[in-house]
Amino acid sequence: MNYVTNLKKEDLAGDRIGVFFGTFAPLHVGHQAEIYKAAALNDGVLVVTSGYTGDRGEKIGLPLRKRFRYLRQAFADEWQIKVDYLDEDNMPKMPNGWDVWLAKLIAIVKRNIVNKDAKIIFYTGEQDYKDEIEKRLGDDPQYSVSLMDRTILNISATKIRQDPLKYWDFINRVFRRHFVQKVVVMGGANSGKSTLIRRLARSANSPFSDDFAEIYQEASNVADSEMDIKDYLNIIQGQYQANSTEINSPANNGLAIFNGDAISLQAYSNLLLNEDEREQLEHLYNTTISAEEIDLILVIPPFSDQRRTIIRATGAAVDPIKYHRELLRLINQYGFADKLVVLDAKNQPNDPAGYYARYLQALDAIQAYTGFDIEHRR
Known part of the structure; x- marks a missing residue:
């Protein structure tokens, strides 16, 4: 088992895998708390940053590929947590892109896990996202969606982007270099x-x-x-x-x-x-x-x-x-x-x-x- 690696980690093994997705512009302690919770409740966690050209991250100099690199570094020493990214370019914009987006996310999950039949739990902090994903998953027992409690740590990436120095202590250390x-x-x-x-x-x-x-x-x-x-x-x-x-x-x-x-x-x-x-x-x-x-x-x-x-x-x-x-x-x-x-x-x-x-x-x-x-x- 390789505990410290940046460029390549072993695929996540086990029968229960958490999937935590978001923009992560930037990654903050609220995200981390929920990712660690997911890691404790599952055999492994796949963190997926998604975005497109000109998204809110790129507007502050954090395009998708840079966010992916920073996330990979942030969790480099966590053998139970793997990082990947979902490029939303060349797909319909939301809300019309849900079908394509979810299909692409599931494909990314499958390529990062050993047991293709493992139970997959998607984690989101947005009720709308939960509803949209559940609508498309139907009754498939392999998948479920868990709504995170965002009141535990009252911080958001939006607040940080607006005033990073005010919320400095909440920004992940790898992402601080950007601000x-x-x-x-x-x-x-x-x-x-x-x-x-x-x-x-x-x-x-x-x-x-x-x-x-x-x-x-x-x-x-x-x-x-x-x-x-x-x-x-x-x-x-x-x-x-x-x-x-x-x-x-x-x-x-x-x-x-x-x-x-x-x-x-x-x-x-x-x-x-x-x-x-x-x-x-x-x-x-x-x-x-x-x-x-x-x-x-x-x-x-x-x-x-x-x-x-x-x-x-x-x-x-x-x-x-x-x-x-x-x-x-x-x-x-x-x-x-x-x-x-x-x-x-x-x-x-x-x-x-x-x-x-x-x-x-x-x-x-x-x-x-x-x-x-x-x-x-x-």
Whole structure:
């Protein structure tokens, strides 16, 4: 018996199989409670996500195939629970599609179970669905429909889609990655970027990533001016993975703050590499920037602080003003101007370098652009 598997599970064995179907956009604790109940009452449970092109899941960026993958991951370590999907494209829309839909669902059930004559119990939270299925099943003793008690956990996917941060604790952990608000802080070397990120994240009790470029350069013993195409390829992919790790972290509470991304790295490489090298990297930058789906960009502009000592030697190869200009150019080029906040709050006499002013401005920007209420969550 294989307890942990993602891509292939054994067909469900036994004489009594539960079938739990729905859109799952997203999967939440209410769904889970009922699925686990079905698993306790049956020899196995088949979870089937259904949908079509342009359905309510796809409208929020969770198309059917992605929901299937997330569900399969969510129940990867449950040997008694298997996942499949039902594509509703090319069939009549409801309510005219019930006959075709149910026939397809039964075929999916049959291909996922060992005993084709097993007792099949369909679980639904909608009385209308129960009535429609029972109408078509007739008196066939192999099948029955059970109506779930949705009052046990008063949560719905509709509520979550409307305000995911409000109902964050109800979203399955695998699906949370889709709803996390992603903030990246950009700035030149020795601008206080890492310190600001750390303090913002800890103020929100949220995860944050490290600057992978700095880690990579130290480990590889390579200075800025010595980096070649291979180095940039490694850093682009490494930073993306570092950010993804924080998104998927159990500490994710709806907000993740990144110390590096593809745009900030591209601005750097554009100032150091020749045209041919820049062209070789452009496709990877474009692909990565599209996949990052950043919600807010905070940029620290160049500033002077006579008291500050340089704590990182890397970065000296690029003029901070030129780097800032290139950052802004790329942000506009990629269409992120509406997500940009330049941290240019005015200095106060007791804050001459503006560190605290930038911190407060960043907190306000996070709440305004992401809806994440840091004051409420601290």
